[in-house]
Amino acid sequence: MSVEQTPAREFTFHPCDHEAIAALTYAEAGILLPSSKAPLIYSRLARRVRARGMTSFGAYVALLEDDAAERTRAIDALTTNHTSFFREGHHFEHFLSDVWPTLASRLASGGSCRVWSAACSSGEEPYTLAMAILGRNRGAAARLAKKDFRMLATDLSSEILATARSGRYAADTVRSIPADLRESWLDRSEDGTMTMCAEIRPLVTFRALNLLEDWPMRQLFDAIFCRNVMIYFDDTTKARLQTRLADQLAPGGMLYIGHSERLDAAVADRFTCVGRTTFRKIGR
Ligand SMILES: C[S@@+](CC[C@H](N)C(=O)[O-])C[C@H]1O[C@@H](n2cnc3c(N)ncnc32)[C@H](O)[C@@H]1O
Known part of the structure; x- marks a missing residue:
């Protein structure tokens, strides 16, 4: 029997971090990030957590509360920009x-x-x-x-x-x-x-x-x-x-x-x- 292993994550990311980021994104941009979007939040924000020298999402969430420019960057990173020329022609x-x-x-x-x-x-x-x-x-x-x-x-x-x-x-x-x-x-x-x-x-x-x-x-x-x-x-x-x-x-x-x-x-x-x-x- 094979046991599937979740790859180790670079940063801790708890459900309460997800909730805080989802609440912020909803309040500022109206964008919903339900629990199914946890992998998306992690993958899109991990580089911001790294760039700010943090070791956990918890610390990054605390930073977001005080840093308006970082909040803008986080929301930018969380938007889905998929588009194409002549889409829905x-x-x-x-x-x-x-x-x-x-x-x-x-x-x-x-x-x-x-x-x-x-x-x-x-x-x-x-x-x-x-x-x-x-x-x-x-x-x-x-x-x-x-x-x-x-x-x-x-x-x-x-x-x-x-x-x-x-x-x-x-x-x-x-x-x-x-x-x-x-x-x-x-x-x-x-x-x-x-x-x-x-x-x-x-x-x-x-x-x-x-x-x-x-x-x-x-x-x-x-x-x-x-x-x-x-x-x-x-x-x-x-x-x-x-x-x-x-x-x-x-x-x-x-x-x-x-x-x-x-x-x-x-x-x-x-x-x-x-x-x-x-x-x-x-x-x-
Ligand atoms: C999937 S793209 C759609 C692009 C294009 N309209 C199309 O149909 O191909 C969605 C865009 O909506 C933008 N967006 C999300 N929330 C927004 C908001 N509250 N105000 C303005 N733009 C927003 C995102 O930044 C993203 O570029």
Whole structure:
């Protein structure tokens, strides 16, 4: 009979440490970390425990109580930033066929267009939208930049936003971009990485924003992509966030949510479902 052995851990990590870290992450970011996430907490925070010269999670938890910068780093480390170019491509197809024509003609006649990628991670989502809008023509980026078009992209994690702003991705990461768009909008560096070109990057404004905190934006958005972040939240947080997203959308504006996310009953009657996880705010 073989006896399975748990590999020895470098640091002690007790259930009370897990509880303290989960409470902090919930309070600051709304992210739930149930007991099934203990291995994730250990693996993501062990390097922080080591970097701070601690010998146990208990000591690190005590440090977190007094050190706001370390709390930010810990929450950064605990966020899941998985994303990809053209993820859930039906949303971009819908935007292009059903939403963009009206917005483009509004821009052409001197009007404005506001789009928000909320919880944009490393930037693949807003850059995908920009490429989808522009097609293959680099000149189109300069023309759009002259219009009253703004694409805001926000995330809680400053670390991941640094990647987003750089627009620099591993060759593997950009494989999901159709070849013609990849050739049009990405430049290859000597080290093999690919960078979103200088024409497209200024079209996206990246900002740090915790979706649970106050939002500084005054304008209403024509479309909000808020995808694959609410899965980490409980029902109360989801309902509150969706109510605020609805408030922040112009009448007739679009809300795109992640494939496993649902609209809460608190806001369902403010939207019409017009496609898979695709909702139009009622009103004109
Ligand atoms: C899985 S990624 C989703 C990225 C992209 N929207 C997509 O669908 O591919 C989730 C992102 O949500 C961010 N996030 C988690 N909690 C947040 C909060 N309270 N406020 C803002 N962003 C948050 C994380 O930092 C992470 O980058």
